[in-house]
Amino acid sequence: MVERSKQTVRDLRRGNRSVLLRHLYFEGRLSRHELGRDTGLSGGTISNVVGELIADGLVEEAGSVDSDGGRPRVLLQVAADRGFLIGVDVGETQVRVALFDLALTELAASDHPLSDHGHDVGHVVQLILDGLAEVLDSTGTDRDRVLGVGIGVPGIVEQGDPAADPTDPGGIGAVVHGQTIDWDAVPLGRLLRAGTDLPLHIDNGAKTLGQAEMWFGAGRGAGNAVVALFGSGVGACVIANGVPYRGATSSAGEWGHTKVHVGGRLCRCGSRGCLEAYVGAEALVERWGEASDSSEKAGLAALLAAAEADDPVADALLCETAEYLGASIADLINLFNPERIVIGGWAGLLLGPRLLPAIRAAARSYALRFPCEQTSIELGLLGPDAVTVGAATLPLARFLDSGGDVPEPGRREARALR
Amino acid sequence: MVERSKQTVRDLRRGNRSVLLRHLYFEGRLSRHELGRDTGLSGGTISNVVGELIADGLVEEAGSVDSDGGRPRVLLQVAADRGFLIGVDVGETQVRVALFDLALTELAASDHPLSDHGHDVGHVVQLILDGLAEVLDSTGTDRDRVLGVGIGVPGIVEQGDPAADPTDPGGIGAVVHGQTIDWDAVPLGRLLRAGTDLPLHIDNGAKTLGQAEMWFGAGRGAGNAVVALFGSGVGACVIANGVPYRGATSSAGEWGHTKVHVGGRLCRCGSRGCLEAYVGAEALVERWGEASDSSEKAGLAALLAAAEADDPVADALLCETAEYLGASIADLINLFNPERIVIGGWAGLLLGPRLLPAIRAAARSYALRFPCEQTSIELGLLGPDAVTVGAATLPLARFLDSGGDVPEPGRREARALR
């Protein structure tokens, strides 16, 4: 039941502002004329809305271009310095905080390793807050000009009720369930709110990276896609009709624990036969047996090197991995019927070049013919560092959706009265 | 990228009409006052829009009720006889056509067995057209008052480009790929259009039945759910945010061919290890070995009877079936994070009462704890005949979405000029 809610003329304007701003953001440098042609809005409205956007400082003129024999077109673009975005990656080994302008150019970053205290919640919160202060102070950025902070964490993020505080969607109420880092119902939003007034957006790191691939990487242009993330664990970000699909409580996309052999190998989740137990980097390194003392990354690199050197055991293991990945990707194809499957994650990017042909072949043989023909399987383009960029897209998405409504921390009452 | 498109004040009114009509349809018999309270629209607008809806004959007054000490509330309801809907079920063994009023009360039905000609396309088309004529003529229903014909077919339905004919969404351009009935890219919409002017809506039968369960059955009230259909084959209808999820080319939800054992039993789809090869009714009957001469339905009933009579072989087979179903439902839970899983289909309803506890236990043991706790697993309430009701919901959904815009066959030009 799509209980669409009522609308008023104000929503209409906000929607059309959003359409224009969004188009300008992604297509960049267009004239008012072209904007009208692309969006279907009349010239009058374009002039009117663009005038508003320029007055608000969200859009600026950017030169002009001849139009054979007539008045030149004035090009428009989103003002990159109108606001700033912060992306935070709470990863397995470090906390990374990066400051971006609206064009997602990285202006500053701060990395803090996590080795000593593990994922103790208080410590992580402190690192995040320290990181925020660092990137803001080092660049002299005014806190009022930060549109929001996006935070990607490993684990399921249950979003808070947006009705509780509409000016801060998904922030303060977010609760994190991170099995692998021993976070059980951690109210991360509330904890961070105690240390900062900036608008917060918390989400699962896989969804974050997936969104980055969709906006700027291998998923660009697809409306329905699955970004499969292959690292120590295995996850996925499902994009349905252009937005990450969350499900009832935001835990959709837990691909790593779908079954490839009912009753098979024991998985770290406690169940048996999970995909992750066969092809997760941790499982692979363990199964290969060697170099178990060094890091997972080094172990996997060694496995790959051995296979490249024609070690038959390593080769067989990688072939099997491709078979399982392909079969499980076939499940994704059958269930989601995506236009595209993007394989990302550090392990995916490491093994991808070697495994991709075998994965494609396995997927083709296990999936139904019709949906398989509609899908292409690609490697991700962005690398695992893109989690921070993806995190920054969370407040950016809100900014674009709202048509450029800028949340101003500490001045919420003033805005409400306006 | 959610490229929302521009809106004009007209869209606004249509949207609000739709909100009201929809609310009235599902909640029924409300006063203007309550309507305002529920939807958030102001009293002025309610009066205005309801007046319009009454003038259009879409809504009627239905008595009044005291309001302690004040003017009584006038109750409103959707006028059930304002329009008619037709649902068509192209099943494995028959073509069923049923005529409904807007309240989905069945007014007439026509059944034609398919035994002799199989699924020859021309024959099926003729049966559908005959069925339409029968139900309309037997009730003396004016064709102009039929809002649309929904058709559920076994197979993947690729929807046509709605831009091609906006007055007839999903109808004329629909192409059916039905592996099990040997339909390869059948342009069913075009073929039917040659024989009738009624607005057509063609979709997969599983999606159709799923929508019926969501609107009127065990899925009622859930926004994210999966209706698992367990018959000769195995399928699913995924409901995301209240609407059936289609994917890129409408083939999403092919659950029956996800893997439970990579490289396992051969499936009729040609691949190995599919769920359907283990628990589909056809597979079950074949594996049980007995009574293979009679129908699938009788075979499955015999299997169940044997298990009830403590036949150890039958019991073991059913236990294994529950294990596989549960494990595969766990995959659905992990991937889709639904509020509810509904098990339907004739085999599901037949075996469900006996298997449900075991299925629930298996799902719990194979799924991740968090999403599993958010989900309930229920049996469907509607029975397989509900495919026709579900099919009729296709034009009904269009009717409600459009705010009661009535397509008038043969008078399209007139409407366009208005």
Add this chain to the structure above:
DNA sequence: CAAGTTAAATCACGGCCTGAAGTAAGCCTC
């Protein structure tokens, strides 16, 4: 320098929702 051409701004118009003021229709009390 005038005519032609294309881009953008302006403005009257009809449509929309809101919210306040007005009206209808029943009850209660004196």
Add this chain to the structure above:
DNA sequence: GAGGCTTACTTCAGGCCGTGATTTAACTTG
């Protein structure tokens, strides 16, 4: 049983919105 009270609904002015025709701006060409 008459006036007052309560609640439901209707009407209407006011402020926005997008459209599309008209006007103004800016540059090229002959």
